Amino acid sequence: MTHVFHRHCGAVPPLAVRGEGAYVIDGDGRRYFDASGGAAVSCLGHSDEDVRAAIKAQIDRLAYAHSGFFTTEPTEELADYLAARAPGDIDYFYFLSGGSEAVEAALKLARQYFLERGEEKRHRFIARRQSYHGNTLGALAVGGNMWRREPFAPLMSEAHHIDPCYEYRLRQQGESAEEYGLRAAELLRREIERLGPETVCAFIAEPVVGATAGAVTAPPGYFRRIREICDRYGVLLILDEVMCGMGRTGSLFACEHDGIAPDIVTIAKGLGAGYQPIGAMGVSKRIYEIIRDGSGFFQHGHTYMGHATASAAALAVLRKIEAAGLLHNVRRRGGQLMAALHDRLDRHPAVGDIRGRGLFIGIELVADRESKEPFAPELKLHAQIKRAAMDAGLMIYPMGGTIDGRKGDHILLAPPFIVSEEEVAMIADKVTAAIDGALAACVQEGGS
Numbered sequence: 001m002t003h004v005f006h007r008h009c010g011a012v013p014p015l016a017v018r019g020e021g022a023y024v025i026d027g028d029g030r031r032y033f034d035a036s037g038g039a040a041v042s043c044l045g046h047s048d049e050d051v052r053a054a055i056k057a058q059i060d061r062l063a064y065a066h067s068g069f070f071t072t073e074p075t076e077e078l079a080d081y082l083a084a085r086a087p088g089d090i091d092y093f094y095f096l097s098g099g100s101e102a103v104e105a106a107l108k109l110a111r112q113y114f115l116e117r118g119e120e121k122r123h124r125f126i127a128r129r130q131s132y133h134g135n136t137l138g139a140l141a142v143g144g145n146m147w148r149r150e151p152f153a154p155l156m157s158e159a160h161h162i163d164p165c166y167e168y169r170l171r172q173q174g175e176s177a178e179e180y181g182l183r184a185a186e187l188l189r190r191e192i193e194r195l196g197p198e199t200v201c202a203f204i205a206e207p208v209v210g211a212t213a214g215a216v217t218a219p220p221g222y223f224r225r226i227r228e229i230c231d232r233y234g235v236l237l238i239l240d241e242v243m244c245g246m247g248r249t250g251s252l253f254a255c256e257h258d259g260i261a262p263d264i265v266t267i268a269k270g271l272g273a274g275y276q277p278i279g280a281m282g283v284s285k286r287i288y289e290i291i292r293d294g295s296g297f298f299q300h301g302h303t304y305m306g307h308a309t310a311s312a313a314a315l316a317v318l319r320k321i322e323a324a325g326l327l328h329n330v331r332r333r334g335g336q337l338m339a340a341l342h343d344r345l346d347r348h349p350a351v352g353d354i355r356g357r358g359l360f361i362g363i364e365l366v367a368d369r370e371s372k373e374p375f376a377p378e379l380k381l382h383a384q385i386k387r388a389a390m391d392a393g394l395m396i397y398p399m400g401g402t403i404d405g406r407k408g409d410h411i412l413l414a415p416p417f418i419v420s421e422e423e424v425a426m427i428a429d430k431v432t433a434a435i436d437g438a439l440a441a442c443v444q445e446g447g448s
Helices: 049-061 073-085 099-116 137-142 145-155 178-196 220-235 254-258 286-294 308-323 326-345 381-392 421-447
Strands: 016-020 023-026 030-033 090-096 123-129 159-161 198-203 237-239 264-267 278-285 353-354 361-365 397-400 409-413
Touching: 030 123, 030 421, 049 099, 049 308, 073 090, 073 220, 073 278, 073 308, 090 099, 090 286, 099 137, 099 237, 099 264, 099 278, 099 286, 123 137, 123 178, 159 178, 178 198, 178 220, 198 220, 220 237, 220 254, 220 421, 278 286, 308 326, 326 353, 326 361, 361 381, 361 421, 381 397, 381 421, 409 421
Parallel strands: 123 159, 123 198, 198 237, 237 264
Antiparallel strands: 016 023, 023 030, 090 278, 264 278, 353 361, 361 409, 397 409
16 A cells, blocks of 8 residues: 555555665565666765765755745865866856756746847757657657657647657768768757748757667767757857766766857756766856846746755765876776677677767667567567566666657666676676566467
């Protein structure tokens, strides 16, 4: 019996009572290795002493002060830390409680920026299909996750979507990766021209697509061309790094791999590593100065923005990542995990693609490797895999609808940055066993 409105009404999940390194321990004493970081959140595991000490110390001094009256030391220090390491001229940070709030803020700021410049016609946003930008109405509108969008479509604001940069599915035979990337980027130029450049506000994209499509990276040159197109038409580039940022791909900001900088960037998840709920919107100096020298304030806000305790936690997380050299570990262990998965699954009849960057890896499952035909959605293979993995004490993040919101299954892996070489091998072994166990269960159910 529960009075909690859980994600799924038909079942109560296990009771988590303790965290120990990369493990979550339930009320029965069962240990689950967190190979997905929850949802790419718990980058330092579940019991980091330095972060916990920082939270306790901040609560002892000042837990919270409303940002309409005060700023706080940890919030100022966190902004300084991020600004010193952010790409391009991203120089100001607006702190919120999570990723959806950060994206909402980015969309509203983009609109206000153009209003203050006297470009009132710019109100349209372009995004990509099979993307995800959050669950609030504005974020959901620009998101391309069709399953999440469909029930609430009548409530959502206008948004326009182009094809994703999805090399495994959309690259043509005889086309190099670079040629495909440039062709995919050209879709943005065409959409801006179709809508009318004077009406387009911003383009939003994930540098590495997260849970909706399973760690899809772009070929070299794609985002450089996207940046050029945005500059040509005066369109803002918003990069959503809520899931892929803060070290997950091996650099603090995921866009560093692509050699570009956005006008606005959103971060969350790994920013607080799960120790406190926090997200942020990073803004270029140019955008900030337009607001500062215009109306003087951003017409937006939340009660818990700039929360002192959350800021203290995030600052401790980032300092730990840097002091412990964990970005190096992400790159090293990410390479080892990718190699281990290829070793075990390259010839697996149900595995079509293994992709990703750093400790952010996706495995796409197919019924036929040659044709890339997905499994029937009715099988809910992703749910079977999650169940099999949990039974084996492994937390992973499988999802369905990989291809178009309905068809396709994938597994997302995002283990903590502290993962060891031995644990990498264990993840690969247990993921392989979970796939095999789920397939066997599907065959058995089909036979019965």
